Amino acid sequence: MKARNAVTLLGGALLLAGCSHQAEQEFTPAGPVAGLQVAIGDCMVVRPAPTAKTTEEGNKELMTALATALISQGVNYLGRAATAAGEAKTWTTQGARNFQATASAFPQCIQVVRGQFFTEGPGQTAWSPPGNSGWPSNTKAELDARGLFLTGMPDFLFEAQIVPSQDLTSFAIRPAIATYLTPIDTRFLRPGKERNIALFFAITPPGTKPTLDSNPGATLVLGTLQPASTRRYSVNGPVTSPYESPWFTLTLKDAYKPLTLSVLMSETQGEQAFLAFMGSLLSDPKVIAAANADLANQLVPPVRQANELAADTKQYESDSKREGFYLTVREKLQDCADAKDPTAMRKAAKEAVSAMRQYFVTDTATRSPKGNISKSLIARIDVEGTASSLKSSCQSVLKGLPED
Structure with missing residues (x-):
């Protein structure tokens, strides 16, 4: 009897399996995603900072000036903020x-938006920012153009300027406008929606995490915001803003890399809880050490002088190496061009290519790259090609190199 029941059950299962295999599955479009999204580029609400260079020639000046930055620095709180938030009953989203x-387009502003987003294009639902908030009437179209496809009114909307220093060696993030409508979440026993808000920024090159201490970082404390409120900040003034982030730097080498801007937004309910959150964050020994080193570099002349001397010494060493590699490149290319024996010609060409690669690496790492040798120029010398083509390429590359 048990065996018969087992066979019956097995047959039924196979029949159902067959039916389900034949049935067509129907797919429905997935809904929007909730979270925080970021844009970096042109400004929406405010003008570019007055010290920013908005012409092509001005941007070249800005990017060239970045080469004088000693190191990429700025205390990066993002990773520790995420950790401290879990201990301080603070909501975060990233x-x-x-x-x-x-050279012609350095980013001028950052937009940070929290809400619901479509993933493949603008929605048809029309919406406008809250009246008298200071946001333009075409905010939806402006955000759509930046790839931020909100499904409707955002929960949080923010814009900040990227402000270069007067000597064009450092940057700060200066808040311009923050509109807060709805908190990330609420608690059952504390349904209030007032929040203390902070934004943590990190700029990272490929292959590094935003929590890495050595990546440039910036922090903005927006303070207490009520739902359905907007806070405007003074911008484009002749002096720095007390609300902007501390200065951070990018070297020219970093600035031309593909970069990622990461933003962590924190919301804390209650002023005391927020103070505890920030206190826990700022009392971290690594943060204190980094902040003290940054302050010492700015405020203590002997420390700054020592750092500048170390940077200058390193720069002189790099310049000497670069010049040595360049002399070797010209020498070996000339040997290749003059060689009668194919074996000697190929040996000289390989040594020339090796020196060219070493020059390229060293030159890229200096404050003021000369750019006399590029990857495409190195690729023009095919050491495995025929003797005649190899001689011709050595002659051509040598002729195109400056005497310097």
Whole structure:
């Protein structure tokens, strides 16, 4: 009897399996995603900072000036903020955006938006920012153009300027406008929606995490915001803003890399809880050490002088290496061009290519790259090609090199 029941059950299962295999599955479009999204580039609400260079020639000056920065620095709180938030009953959400600066287009503003987003294009639902908030009437279209496809009114909307220093060696993030409508979440026993808000920024090159201490970072404390409120900040003034982040730096080498801007937004309920959250964050020994080193570099002349001397010494060493590699490149290319024996010609060409690669690496790492040798120029010498083509390429590359 048990055996018969087992066979019956097995047959039924096979029949159902067959039916389910034949049935067509129906797919429905997935809904929007909730979270924080970031844009970096042109400004929406405010003008570019007055010290920013908005012309192509001005941007070249800005990017060249970045080469004088000693190191990439700025105390990065993002990783520790995420850890401290879990201990301080603080809600967090995080977003990121890739960007790459060019000589004619250095980013001028950052937009940070929290809400519901479509993933493949703008929605048809029309919406406008709250009245008298200071956001333009075409905010939806402006955000759509930046790839931030909100399904409707955002929960949080923020814009900040990227402000270069007067000597064009450092940057700060200066808040311009923050509109807060709805908190990330609420607690059953504390349904209030007032929040203390802070934003933590990190700029990272490929292959590194935003929590890495050595990545440039910036922090903005927006303070207490009520739902359905907007806070405007003074911008474009002749002096720095007391609300902007501390200065951070990017070297020219970093600035031309593909970069990622990561943003962590924290919301804390209650002023005391927020003070505890920030206190826990700022009392971290690594943060104190990094902040003290940064302050010492700025405020203590002997420390700054020592750092500048170390940087200058390193730069002189790099310049000497670069010059040595360049002399070797010209010498070996000349040997290749003059050689009668194919074996000697190929040996000289290989040594020339090796020196060219060493020059390229060293030159890229200096404060003021000369750019006399590029990857495409190195690729023009095919050491495995025929003797005649190899001689011709050595002659051509040598002729195109400056005497320097």
